Amino acid sequence: MQKQFTAIIEREGNGYVSLCPELDIASQGDTIEEACGNLQEAFELFFETASPNEIQQRVF
16 A cells, blocks of 8 residues: 655755654755655654554554
């Protein structure tokens, strides 16, 4: 099953903050591309380390 999530990237100071509001996951980077890539890494780490119960609560 595939599911799409929202990625919000906003400029903050000299860098960028990236946020996925559905999963409550955030990251940052010096560029838009870096912030997006770091958010992708945060997604991967979440799905690798979160318990099935935590994933179920956030995704559905």
